[in-house]
Amino acid sequence: MGKTELHKIRVNTVIKLYTLVLLFDGPKHGYELMKLLENKLETKVGPSQVYPFLKQLEREGLLRFKELKERDKKVYSLTEEGKRFVKDLLERSIEFLQASIRAVGPNKVCPPSFKDN
DSSP: OOHHHHTTSOOOSHHHHHHHHHHHHSOEEHHHHHHHHHHHHTSOOOHHHHHHHHHHHHHTTSEEEEEOSGGGOEEEEEOHHHHHHHHHHHHHTHHHHHHHHHHHOHHHHSOHHHHTO
């Protein structure tokens, strides 16, 4: 899939962006994604905000899932193409991220205790 085709994927909400970041960190099942999003964003996140986006990513070849026998859970993970998509998205967002860091201050983004690790 070329870059022009990826324009069909609209990452136009914080929930979608954070979903991609969480999946980039490693495989997750849907309920786990929703709970992590709720915790990180401090707001209620429902299935209608997550599953249609996961389905779209799967259709575009950016995501795959493995079904577990345990209560029919699906574990979602990014494909190699999906990882490239997220990296490209974040690289294109560098200016926004830099402005965000300036707004909240570098110590808030990367506290001294984190730098020491």
